[in-house]
Each structure stands twice: as structure tokens, then as C-alpha cells.
Amino acid sequence: MNPILRLEKVSKSFGGVVAAKDVTFSVMSGTIHGLIGPNGAGKSTLMDLISGISEVDSGKVFLNEEEVTKIPPHKRARMGIGRTFQTPRFLQRSNIRDNLLLGTDLADQMGYFFSYFGKKGSDFETEMNMYMEHLNFSLDLESDIGTLTFGQRKQLEVVRALLTHPKVLLVDEPAAGLNNAEIDDIMSLLNYAASELEIGVLLIEHSMDMVMNICEQIVVINFGQVIAEGNPEEISRNEAVIEAYLGREMNA
Amino acid sequence: MDIGTLVSLAINGLAMGMIYAMIAMGLILLIRAVGVMNFAQGDLLMFGAYIAWWLFVDLELPIYLMIPASLICYAVIAIVFMLTAYWPLRNATYPAATVISTMGAAITLKELATIFWGSYPKMMPAIMKKPNGKAAVIKIGKITLQWQFVLCIIVGIVLIYLVFTLFEKMYVGRIMQAAAQDKYAAELIGIPTILTTAATYIIVVTLCSIAGTMVSPIFTITNTLGTIQLRAFAGVVIGGFGNIKGAIFGSLLVGLIESYSTIQFSQYKDAVVFLTLIVFLLIRPQGIFGEKIAEKG
Amino acid sequence: MKMKKMFLKPSTLVFLLFALVLSIVIPRVSQGYSMMVMNNALIFCVATFGVSVMLGLGGQLSFATVSFMGVGAYSMANFCSGRHGFKLEPMPALLITIVIATIISFLLGLVLMVLRNTYFTFASIALVQVTWSFYINYKPLFGGPDGISGVSNFRIFGWTPANYNEWFYVLVVVLVIVSLLVERIRRTQLGRSLSAIRDNEIAARTLGINVYMTKVIGFTIAGVLAALAGSLYAMHGQFVSGDMFTFERSTTYIIMAMLGGVNNTFGVIVGSILVTMLPEWLRFMQRYLQLIYGIGVILLMVFMPMGLSGLASSLSKSVKRRLKKAKKGGAVS
Numbered sequence: 061m062n063p064i065l066r067l068e069k070v071s072k073s074f075g076g077v078v079a080a081k082d083v084t085f086s087v088m089s090g091t092i093h094g095l096i097g098p099n100g101a102g103k104s105t106l107m108d109l110i111s112g113i114s115e116v117d118s119g120k121v122f123l124n125e126e127e128v129t130k131i132p133p134h135k136r137a138r139m140g141i142g143r144t145f146q147t148p149r150f151l152q153r154s155n156i157r158d159n160l161l162l163g164t165d166l167a168d169q170m171g172y173f174f175s176y177f178g179k180k181g182s183d184f185e186t187e188m189n190m191y192m193e194h195l196n197f198s199l200d201l202e203s204d205i206g207t208l209t210f211g212q213r214k215q216l217e218v219v220r221a222l223l224t225h226p227k228v229l230l231v232d233e234p235a236a237g238l239n240n241a242e243i244d245d246i247m248s249l250l251n252y253a254a255s256e257l258e259i260g261v262l263l264i265e266h267s268m269d270m271v272m273n274i275c276e277q278i279v280v281i282n283f284g285q286v287i288a289e290g291n292p293e294e295i296s297r298n299e300a301v302i303e304a305y306l307g308r309e310m311n312a
Numbered sequence: 313m314d315i316g317t318l319v320s321l322a323i324n325g326l327a328m329g330m331i332y333a334m335i336a337m338g339l340i341l342l343i344r345a346v347g348v349m350n351f352a353q354g355d356l357l358m359f360g361a362y363i364a365w366w367l368f369v370d371l372e373l374p375i376y377l378m379i380p381a382s383l384i385c386y387a388v389i390a391i392v393f394m395l396t397a398y399w400p401l402r403n404a405t406y407p408a409a410t411v412i413s414t415m416g417a418a419i420t421l422k423e424l425a426t427i428f429w430g431s432y433p434k435m436m437p438a439i440m441k442k443p444n445g446k447a448a449v450i451k452i453g454k455i456t457l458q459w460q461f462v463l464c465i466i467v468g469i470v471l472i473y474l475v476f477t478l479f480e481k482m483y484v485g486r487i488m489q490a491a492a493q494d495k496y497a498a499e500l501i502g503i504p505t506i507l508t509t510a511a512t513y514i515i516v517v518t519l520c521s522i523a524g525t526m527v528s529p530i531f532t533i534t535n536t537l538g539t540i541q542l543r544a545f546a547g548v549v550i551g552g553f554g555n556i557k558g559a560i561f562g563s564l565l566v567g568l569i570e571s572y573s574t575i576q577f578s579q580y581k582d583a584v585v586f587l588t589l590i591v592f593l594l595i596r597p598q599g600i601f602g603e604k605i606a607e608k609g
Numbered sequence: 610m611k612m613k614k615m616f617l618k619p620s621t622l623v624f625l626l627f628a629l630v631l632s633i634v635i636p637r638v639s640q641g642y643s644m645m646v647m648n649n650a651l652i653f654c655v656a657t658f659g660v661s662v663m664l665g666l667g668g669q670l671s672f673a674t675v676s677f678m679g680v681g682a683y684s685m686a687n688f689c690s691g692r693h694g695f696k697l698e699p700m701p702a703l704l705i706t707i708v709i710a711t712i713i714s715f716l717l718g719l720v721l722m723v724l725r726n727t728y729f730t731f732a733s734i735a736l737v738q739v740t741w742s743f744y745i746n747y748k749p750l751f752g753g754p755d756g757i758s759g760v761s762n763f764r765i766f767g768w769t770p771a772n773y774n775e776w777f778y779v780l781v782v783v784l785v786i787v788s789l790l791v792e793r794i795r796r797t798q799l800g801r802s803l804s805a806i807r808d809n810e811i812a813a814r815t816l817g818i819n820v821y822m823t824k825v826i827g828f829t830i831a832g833v834l835a836a837l838a839g840s841l842y843a844m845h846g847q848f849v850s851g852d853m854f855t856f857e858r859s860t861t862y863i864i865m866a867m868l869g870g871v872n873n874t875f876g877v878i879v880g881s882i883l884v885t886m887l888p889e890w891l892r893f894m895q896r897y898l899q900l901i902y903g904i905g906v907i908l909l910m911v912f913m914p915m916g917l918s919g920l921a922s923s924l925s926k927s928v929k930r931r932l933k934k935a936k937k938g939g940a941v942s
Contacts, residue, residue, distance in 0.1 A: 111815050137817035149812035151804055158801050165798045166817040172826065175798035224816065349727070351860075400911040408670050409914040412867055415860050416906025423900035542738060542856065549731050582742035586735040593724055593732050 062125050064089040064260035065110065065141075065228045070119035072109060072284075079105040080284045083119070087228065087260040087277075092250060094275035095264045098304060102284040103264045104146065107230050110262070111143050112136040124227060138169055142226030146233045148213040150205045156216075157201040160188060163223030184223065191219045194249040196241065211238045215246050222253060228260045229253060235267045243267070247274050272296065280304070316455045321571045327461035328543075329567025330468030334523040335544035336551070336559035337475060338516035345492040345512040346398055348410045352418035353520060354541025356393070359421050360386060360521020361528040361537060365434045382525075383518065390517035391510060393417065398513075422535045431535070436528035464526045471519060472560060478515075488512060543570065546589045624788065624874065632781050636774045643889055644773040648845055650885035651780040656838035657865045657881045658791045659831030664863065665871035666800055667827040668807030669726065673717075673733040674862045675854040676740040677832040680710050681839030682849045683750060686757040689844070699764045699844060706840050707833060714832025718825040737856050745851030756850025763844040776845055783841065787834065788874050794830070795872075803827050864906055870918025879917060 063086035072080045079102045087093040095103050108114040110121055112133030120129045128136050150159050161184060168181035175181075192199065195215050200207070208216065214237060221229055231250065235243045247270060253259045265271045271278060272292045280288040280295060282304045288295055295301055335353050342350050363385045367378045397417040401410045449456050479485035491498040491508040498505055524537065531537060543566050551562020566585055573584040639647055656674050663671045687693060688702035697705075721732050744751045751757070762769050763779065770776040794800045802823050805813035813820055843849050852858075861884065869880025888898055913920055 113811060113814065133814040134817050134819045137815050141815075143815050145812070149809045151808040151812075153808060154801075154804055158804070161798075162801055162805055162816050165801060169817070170798075172797070172799040172802070172823075176793060349730075397907055404910075404914065406914040408664060408863075408867075409910040411670065412863060413907045413910035415864070416903050416910065418903070419906065420900060420903030423897075423903055427896070427900065539856075542734065545731060545734060549728070579746040580742050583739045586738040586742075589735040590732055590739070593728055593735070594720065 064124055066122040068120040070116050072117050078284045083286055085279045087262050089260045090254050090258045091276045092254045092261040092274050094271045094278040097281035101281045107232055111141055140227030142221040142224045143230035144217040144221050148217040155202050156199055156205055159205055160220055163220040166224040191222055195245045211242045218249055231263045233264050235270050319455045323457050323461050325568035325571030327464035329564035330464050331523045331527050332544040332547045332563035332566055333560040334519045335541055336547045336563045338519045339548055340556050340559045341512055341516050345509055351414040354538030355418040355421040356517050357520040357524035358537035361524030361533045362425050362429055364525040365436050365533055386518045386521045387514045390513040394513040425535045434533040460529050467526055550592045628785050646889050648776050648780055650882045651784050652838050652841045654878050654881035655787050656835045657862050657877050658787055659834035660862050660866040661871055661877050662827055663831045666803035670730045671733040672737050672859040674835045675859040676736050677835035678839035679740055679744050679854040681706055681836030682843040684709055685840045685843040686760045686849045689761040690759045703840055710833050710836030715829045718828035722824040741854050744854050758848045760843045760847045792874050868916055870916030873918035876916050876918030
């Protein structure tokens with residue numbers, strides 16, 4: 061079976077700072093793949109490179125074995141790369157409905173013309189309710205996005221991403237800013253995405269609990285380079301990983 | 313096309329370019345200090361010219377009184393302008409709101425000028441006059457130059473040099489630069505940003521007003537004098553957005569282009585200047601001296 | 610089909626009712642000159658809808674409105690005044706004009722939308738200056754400083770408006786159609802995409818939005834609306850001259866949009882009417898009118914950048930909140 065997402069020797073520097081160096085790993089459909097590493101190791105940069113917000117200096121990115129390295133971000137999104145952000149990016153001046161509809165728009169890809177003349181797209185509300193079952197808050201679609209708490213918005217961003225019917229979902233620190241109950245909810249939603257929807261999830265996380273719990277494979281980055289890759293058990297025993305984390309703690 | 317005409321056109325162009333440069337410098341200073349594009353810049357120039365006329369011609373103050381009086385007036389206008397068109401909006405959520413309020417300020421200034429001084433154009437006498445009352449000229453060989461234009465250039469150079477020295481060399485200026493670049497940090501060090509902002513406004517308004525005074529013998533003073541600000545905008549963009557040297561260079565360039573286009577396209581000099589601007593924006597949006605911007609579109 | 614649903618939405622019905630009431634009331638109180646001014650207000654409103662799309666939805670400040678009004682106006686003037694030896698019927702001329710305007714604004718959009726926000730704004734200013742320079746100077750196409758007169762009146766199926774009051778009805782119909790068309794944009798993918806670009810461009814890209822082309826489409830729509838307004842202006846006044854297309858005039862359209870509420874259909878209409886009609890209604894204050902206008906713009910930006918419609922909606926929201934609180938309080942006790 062082919063990986064849904066594959067990076068091949070991806071490198072990127074900003075000025076003199078190396079953000080990524082020869083990064084190579086794959087993510088399979090229907091699995092949750094963790095991307096961990098100490099702060100500043102280059103994880104968010106990789107997300108930007110995969111989604112196309114940043115351009116790689118060298119190396120290749122493959123979506124379902126199709127090369128997307130030179131393809132602009134909006135096209136990659138249309139090909140099936142979805143993502144969330146560390147701080148949720150919503151339209152502050154629009155209501156929740158319009159914000160979520162942006163997700164459905166991407167799934168339907170019918171174009172402005174057909175949308176204008178009322179061509180029917182996916183049943184947005186049914187699908188949304190299905191995802192919301194994993195979460196523990198309710199939505200008033202007409203109210204402003206600002207009426208939701210930070211934690212709720214983080215969870216909602218995953219919902220929006222799922223509404224786009226992605227093949228790959230990049231999730232940037234979903235647990236940051238969430239309380240324990242919310243973390244459970246979002247984990248349940250991500251598990252659902254991977255197992256029921258066959259999405260390949262790439263997850264950046266600092267919470268070791270969550271990572272060890274939910275990820276089937278983990279890739280560890282430090283100073284922009286892959287230092288280890290394997291399942292949670294292997295990773296927790298890996299010397300280089302321990303040193304990267306503990307070593308840093310000692311120096312801090 | 314003889315050399316006399318060419319040089320004369322060059323001097324005209326540079327003189328007008330100096331005026332635009334003074335406006336442009338003020339624009340950049342304000343963008344740096346408060347982040348706002350000031351669409352009232354030209355009308356500040358117009359108002360300043362009216363004030364100069366009022367003090368010099370209407371009240372017939374002698375020059376040694378007129379200059380300090382006008383400086384005081386300019387400072388007052390600057391403070392009022394800052395407090396009304398900028399201060400209440402400094403934390404605006406709609407970025408277009410601050411720009412549009414400067415457009416409102418522009419209209420207000422135009423109308424105040426009309427209310428105070430009527431709508432007939434005012435004549436400002438040239439600084440140097442021949443005994444028969446006509447504008448004075450210098451003759452260099454075969455070339456005849458109007459003194460007023462030469463004066464524009466000289467005054468422009470002096471003022472620009474002064475402002476540069478203030479900002480680059482003097483302590484006060486560097487504090488103001490710091491406050492402009494990072495308000496928050498500056499406040500932490502104890503720099504009173506409201507004072508530096510006020511000082512910036514005063515300098516900008518004074519620059520514009522002096523420019524207005526310089527240009528008034530050439531154009532007569534009406535409440536539409538402010539439209540020349542658009543040339544300064546062009547200069548700012550051509551020279552490099554946010555860059556003072558660029559703005560000055562760009563403005564001089566605009567002045568020259570405008571001047572030389574009168575040879576062939578006299579009526580269409582606006583079109584020439586602004587087509588140049590569009591071309592510049594497309595091939596080199598960061599201007600001549602600006603730094604490359606991250607991404608287009 | 611969703612179109613049907615839209616027509617039956619309560620807010621749409623209110624809007625149509627509002628238009629109906631206006632159509633009955635206004636012709637009774639206005640005739641002649643003041644009706645002409647009201648007609649101009651409605652004509653300008655069509656252009657202001659273009660501002661609403663570009664600035665309200667797209668977040669791009671564009672001064673190019675007057676350039677495209679000129680395209681529309683001069684196109685009609687050239688086709689319908691007989692100055693080139695032929696005279697087209699207004700309706701075909703209008704259709705050709707719309708096509709021309711669409712092509713020109715699309716091409717210009719492709720060129721200008723490469724530029725980011727502030728640079729784009731400056732380019733739009735430059736565009737206005739360039740077109741204005743040609744509009745007031747080039748005789749063959751634009752009549753030079755004298756403009757073009759003798760533009761024929763509007764005619765459809767053999768009927769021509771006999772006076773300004775009849776023109777009013779034509780314009781109400783036009784405006785209702787334009788309003789519904791623009792409102793439809795707000796409620797569909799194009800509107801959402803433009804808002805996304807305005808509020809969070811990076812999110813927009815990751816949501817599959819082609820930022821460049823979407824902005825070009827927005828620019829084209831604004832250009833066509835402005836051209837339509839220009840065409841109506843030419844037929845209504847039967848005269849076109851370059852001083853309608855100055856930079857100063859373009860700031861007026863922006864203010865009209867902001868006054869009413871740049872993202873609200875009612876707001877755009879109310880804003881356009883107020884800005885155009887207040888000088889007439891407040892004639893007695895004529896001397897100070899412009900001054901109050903200038904100060905008013907500043908105050909508007911300071912206290913009400915969301916415009917009158919924004920004020921109305923935040924008032925209604927706070928009333929709703931108070932009612933909710935009262936209900937809760939009532940229920941407990």
C-alpha cells in the first residue's frame with residue numbers, strides 16, 4: 061500500500077537558520093502519525109512546507125505518490141491536504157455557519173459559478189453533526205465565531221478540516237490550550253478521522269500522553285533533522301530521543 | 313531643443329520634485345510613526361500656504377514676526393490634526409478606517425480654508441522680485457532660470473538635510489525613530505510615545521506648510537492646491553515604500569518626468585507620471601530603493 | 610433550487626417591501642430637480658455596490674470606481690450620441706458596453722491584483738489619474754474638456770422615461786436587481802472566499818482558495834457595476850464630462866459605502882442616498898455643509914466604522930441580549 065503522504069529529503073533554511081534538513085518520512089492512510097521534537101525543532105515549518113505555505117529549498121513532497129513540491133497551497137488543499145493551526149484561523153467577522161461552509165466549499169469544489177446559481181453540494185449540517193457527536197459542546201450556527209472559547213475553536217477547526225474531505229490532515233498541537241475533557245474529545249475525533257474516514261493524520265504534539273496514546277507511528281525531529289522513527293514503544297526506548305529531550309532539559 | 317530649455321525644464325522639474333519630496337518625506341515619517349497613509353497631506357500643504365499668505369500678505373507682518381508666528385500655527389494645526397484624525401483611531405480594527413478618516417480631514421481642511429479665506433485664489437508674491445514686480449530670474453550664460461524655482465530647490469535641500477540630521481544624528485531624533493519602530497518597547501524604556509508622535513506630526517505639518525509656501529508664488533493659493541499630493545504618493549512608491557531616501561529620489565524623478573513630459577504630452581503629463589507608477593509597481597513593486605517584499609498577490 | 614429559497618427569505622421580502630414603499634413615497638415628495646438628484650443617488654449606489662464587493666467582502670481599498678464609471682459612460686456616449694456618424698439603440702449599446710467593461714476590468718484585474726493591499730491601492734489611484742487625464746483631454750473618444758453631450762435617453766421596448774420621475778422607477782428596478790445579485794454573492798462561495806482573503810489569507814489558501822483569481826473576479830465585478838452606473842449616468846443626464854471621474858469623486862463612493870455599512874445591502878443604499886441627498890435637504894446650511902461632511906467622515910470612522918447598518922445590528926444584538934437576560938431572570942423568579 062502506498063503512503064498517502066511522503067517527504068523525501070526535504071530541506072529548508074531561513075537566512076542562516078536550518079529549519080529542516082533532509083527530512084524523509086511517510087504517513088499511511090488511516091493512521092495517526094506523530095511528529096514530535098523539542099521546541100524550535102522545525103515541526104511547524106514542516107507543516108508549512110507540506111501544505112505549501114512555504115516552499116522547500118530542496119527535496120520533494122508527495123501526496124498519494126503524486127509530486128506536489130511545486131504546487132501552490134490552494135491547489136494542494138484541493139488535492140486533499142487539510143490542516144489546522146496552532147492558533148485557530150477563523151474569520152472573526154463571520155458567523156460559524158459561513159466559517160464552516162468554507163470547509164464544505166473545498167470538499168465540493170464546484171466553483172463560484174455553480175455555487176452562485178444554487179447547485180446543491182454536500183449536506184453540510186448532517187456531516188457537521190456527525191463530527192460534533194465526538195465533541196462536547198453545541199453550536200449556534202448563526203452566532204459569531206468569537207462566542208466560542210479558545211478550546212472550542214480549536215476543536216471546531218478540526219471539524220472544518222474534516223468537512224473538506226481531506227486525504228491528509230495536518231494537525232498542529234491540537235491539545236495546546238485544551239482541558240483534559242476536551243483533549244479526550246479531540247482525540248476521539250481524530251481517531252474517528254483515521255479509522256473511519258481513512259484519513260492520514262500527521263499530528264504535532266507536545267503532550268507525550270496524547271502522542272503515546274493515539275499515534276501508531278512517530279517521527280522525532282531535532283534541529284530540523286529526523287532522529288528517530290518508529291512505533292511508540294520503540295521511540296520511548298530510543299537513546300537519541302531520550303537525549304534530545306532530557307539533554308535539553310538539563311541545559312535549560 | 314536647445315540646452316537652455318532643457319536645463320530650465322530640469323530646474324522646474326527638480327523644484328517641483330523638491331516640493332513633492334517634502335510631502336513624501338512627511339508621508340513616510342507618518343507611516344513609520346503611526347502606520348497610516350495620510351490622504352490629507354496635500355491639504356495640510358494647502359492650509360499651510362494659506363496661513364503663510366494670511367500672516368504675510370493679509371496681516372502684513374514683517375518677515376521676522378511672520379516666520380515664528382507661522383511655525384506656531386503649524387504646530388497647533390499638527391496637534392489638532394493628530395488628536396482628531398489619528399489619536400481616536402489608533403487601535404482601529406478596520407485598517408481602512410484610519411485612511412478614510414484622513415480623507416475626511418482633507419475635506420475639512422479644504423472647507424475651513426474656504427470659510428476663513430473665501431474662495432478667490434490668493435496671490436503670494438515671489439520672494440525675489442525685480443523692480444518692475446515680475447518674478448526675478450537668474451541668467452547663466454544662455455540659460456534663464458526663475459529664482460523661485462531655484463529657491464525651492466535650495467530650501468528643499470536645506471530642510472531635508474535638517475530633518476535627516478534630526479533623525480539620524482541627534483538624540484531626540486533617534487528616540488523618535490525608536491518610538492516609531494516599536495511603540496511598546498519604546499514605552500518600556502520610558503520614551504513618551506505620545507510626545508514623539510506629536511513631534512513627528514509637527515515636523516510633518518511644518519514641512520508640508522513650508523512646501524506650500526514655496527509653491528504658492530508659482531501656483532496661486534486655492535483650496536485645490538492639495539491635489540499635488542498624488543504626485544508625492546507616486547514618488548513614494550517609485551522610490552521605495554517606507555524608505556525616506558527612496559521617497560525623495562522618487563519624488564524628484566516624478567518632478568523631472570512631469571517637467572519633461574510637457575515637451576511632448578503637455579496635457580497628458582498626469583497620464584505619463586501615473587503610467588510610470590503603474591509600470592514601476594508591476595516590475596519593481598518595492599521601488600528603486602526598497603527591499604524585496606515577501607510575496608506578491 | 611436555492612434561488613427560490615433566497616427569494617422567499619424574510620430579509621429579502623423586507624427588502625422588496627422597502628423598495629416598494631420607497632417607489633410609492635418618493636415620487637410624491639420629489640419632482641424635477643430634487644428627483645434628478647435622487648436618481649443620481651440611485652445611480653451612484655450601483656457603483657457603491659462595487660465598492661462593497663471590493664472593500665467590504667474583499668478588504669481591498671480601490672479607488673478605481675470612477676475609472677470604470679468612465680468606461681461605461683463614455684462607451685454609451687460614443688454609441689448613442691451620433692458623434693461617430695451612427696447611433697445605436699440604448700439596450701444593445703448597454704449590452705456591448707457591459708461586455709467591453711467586463712473585458713477591460715478583467716484584464717486590468719489580472720494586472721493589478723498581483724499587487725498586495727497597499728500597493729494595489731496606490732495602483733488604483735494611479736489608474737484613476739491616468740484615465741482622468743485621458744477623459745478630460747482626448748477629444749476623439751471623450752470630447753476633451755467639453756465632454757460629450759446629446760447622449761440619447763434610455764429606451765426599452767419602445768418606451769422612454771418622459772421625466773425624472775419615470776427614470777426613478779427604472780432605477781429602482783435596476784437597483785433591486787443589482788442588490789439581489791450582490792447579496793447572492795455574499796451568501797455563496799465567492800462571498801465567503803473573498804471574506805476569507807480579507808480576514809485570514811493564509812487560512813484561505815489552505816482552504817483551497819485561489820487568492821489571486823478570486824481577487825481578480827472581485828475586481829471585475831466591481832468594475833462592471835461601476836460601468837453600469839456610468840452607463841446609466843450617461844443616459845440619465847444625457848451628458849458626460851471628465852470632472853465626474855476625478856480622484857476626489859472616487860473617495861465619495863468609498864464614504865458612501867462606509868457610511869451605510871460596507872457589507873450590508875441596506876447600508877449601501879442608505880449611505881449612497883444620504884451622501885447624495887443631504888446637500889439638497891440641508892441647503893440652508895450650504896456654507897458649512899462640506900465642513901460638516903468632512904468632520905462627519907472623521908467622526909464616522911472613529912465611532913461607527915461599521916456604518917449605520919453596523920450600528921443597527923449591534924443595537925439589535927444588545928437588545929436581544931437584554932431580552933434573553935430578562936427572560937432568564939423572569940424564569941428563575
